[in-house]
Amino acid sequence: MTIPVACAVILADQKVLAVRRSKDMPLSGYWEFPGGKVEVGEIPESCIVREIGEELGIRIRVLASLPNNTHAMTSGKSILLIPFLAAVEAGEIKLYEHDQLSWLGQSELFEVNWAPADIAVVKYLEENWDDLIVQFSK
Numbered sequence: 001m002t003i004p005v006a007c008a009v010i011l012a013d014q015k016v017l018a019v020r021r022s023k024d025m026p027l028s029g030y031w032e033f034p035g036g037k038v039e040v041g042e043i044p045e046s047c048i049v050r051e052i053g054e055e056l057g058i059r060i061r062v063l064a065s066l067p068n069n070t071h072a073m074t075s076g077k078s079i080l081l082i083p084f085l086a087a088v089e090a091g092e093i094k095l096y097e098h099d100q101l102s103w104l105g106q107s108e109l110f111e112v113n114w115a116p117a118d119i120a121v122v123k124y125l126e127e128n129w130d131d132l133i134v135q136f137s138k
């Protein structure tokens, strides 16, 4: 079984936002890009805007979609991670589900303990930083 999960790489000032899963969440203590499961009948772009509203209390604008990554979990399920590059359009970030946040620059990307499914996405960001984060920050 494959679970589609949309996540947002939110950029500001040439940094990206990482959040830590709290003790009430599965994979607690791991860092991730905020987001959640795509509901039945929902498109990933709508899902990510909805999830970010629920988790961070902000409205985002989707700038681009990034390569998906499938990751097999020990449970036998797979996560299909669908990342979007996004910017804050309105509101102030508050953590409604996570317990910590960090804004990471290119050289800081691996300073947090990423959820395993995110590692390929983070590597992609690191390798394409100038084309993505620098360009879209202009």
Ligand SMILES: Nc1nc2c([nH]c(=O)n2[C@H]2C[C@H](O)[C@@H](COP(=O)(O)OP(=O)(O)OP(=O)(O)O)O2)c(=O)[nH]1
Pocket: 005, 006, 007, 026, 027, 031, 032, 033, 034, 035, 036, 037, 038, 051, 079, 081, 115, 116, 117, 118
């Ligand atoms: N949001 C998010 N989830 C991730 C990432 N990487 C990763 O492995 N996951 C996993 C953790 C969870 O097993 C699953 C997402 O579930 P979730 O609990 O955040 O989803 P949700 O908000 O829709 O919550 P629910 O339906 O379980 O209440 O995907 C990521 O970067 N962002």
